[in-house]
Amino acid sequence: MRILSEFVEGFDTLADLPPAVSVFGSARSKPDSPECELARQLGGALARAGYAVITGGGPGVMEAANRGANEAGGLSVGLGIELPFEQGINEWVDMGIDFRYFFARKTMFVKYAQAFVVLPGGFGTMDELFEALTLVQTGKVTRFPVVLMGSTYWSGLLDWLRGTMAVESKISPADLELMCVTDDVDEAVQHIIDADAALAAEQEALKDAAVAQAEAKSAEA
Ligand SMILES: CC(C)=CCNc1ncnc2c1ncn2[C@@H]1O[C@H](COP(=O)(O)O)[C@@H](O)[C@H]1O
Numbered sequence: 001m002r003i004l005s006e007f008v009e010g011f012d013t014l015a016d017l018p019p020a021v022s023v024f025g026s027a028r029s030k031p032d033s034p035e036c037e038l039a040r041q042l043g044g045a046l047a048r049a050g051y052a053v054i055t056g057g058g059p060g061v062m063e064a065a066n067r068g069a070n071e072a073g074g075l076s077v078g079l080g081i082e083l084p085f086e087q088g089i090n091e092w093v094d095m096g097i098d099f100r101y102f103f104a105r106k107t108m109f110v111k112y113a114q115a116f117v118v119l120p121g122g123f124g125t126m127d128e129l130f131e132a133l134t135l136v137q138t139g140k141v142t143r144f145p146v147v148l149m150g151s152t153y154w155s156g157l158l159d160w161l162r163g164t165m166a167v168e169s170k171i172s173p174a175d176l177e178l179m180c181v182t183d184d185v186d187e188a189v190q191h192i193i194d195a196d197a198a199l200a201a202e203q204e205a206l207k208d209a210a211v212a213q214a215e216a217k218s219a220e221a
Helices: 002-014 032-047 061-071 100-113 123-137 153-165 172-178 185-220
Strands: 020-022 053-054 076-083 094-099 113-119 144-147 177-180
Touching: 002 094, 002 100, 002 185, 020 032, 020 061, 020 076, 020 123, 032 053, 032 061, 032 123, 053 061, 061 076, 061 153, 094 100, 113 185, 123 172, 144 153, 144 185, 153 172, 153 177, 172 177, 172 185
Parallel strands: 020 053, 020 113, 053 076, 076 094, 113 144, 144 177
Antiparallel strands: none
């Protein structure tokens, strides 16, 4: 079955990936656009911080992020999608997989990334942003940072989330805290590193507590 084999191929190929960040954004942005410039810098900064960069492998912002990572000597991953107007995986991808199904591909973005960074984009980008927020909000995945870059682009949406969605109690005000908004590449990367460290400390504390509990139980016995 094609669907199953897409999951298997994805898991097999990505199993040994180092810590990674998924970067999303418009397939239509021109290489000299501000968002592509930002994505290229971000890809480089993430690579220098030791993260592999995962994108949809397409043109525009995806290509710019892959390019930045590749130029900085990092691992540049592209999870492409077969589309009728297919352009193929961009040339800056070192590790590429082509998917027929969006949902199998989307699983990979979440499963193999420590964080999401979302740059200006259209429907595809919104779909990826809100899927990530839904998964974190509902606890279906371990809480991971979602960074929005390009504050002017996002401001109208954020105003509406704050002023309408939260005010009408369709989300809780705390849900807005799931997103960090910045135009500064270093701040974005630092936010991801800090969240990674906080999560590692949390998991270590949980492990310690479980060990202490088990020891207390065996001492009682
Ligand atoms: C020129 C053109 C439209 C090419 C499409 N080629 C694509 N290749 C790979 N991923 C894509 C493509 N189009 C949309 N996506 C997915 O949807 C997001 C971009 O969609 P959009 O342009 O924001 O809505 C990307 O993060 C990517 O994961």
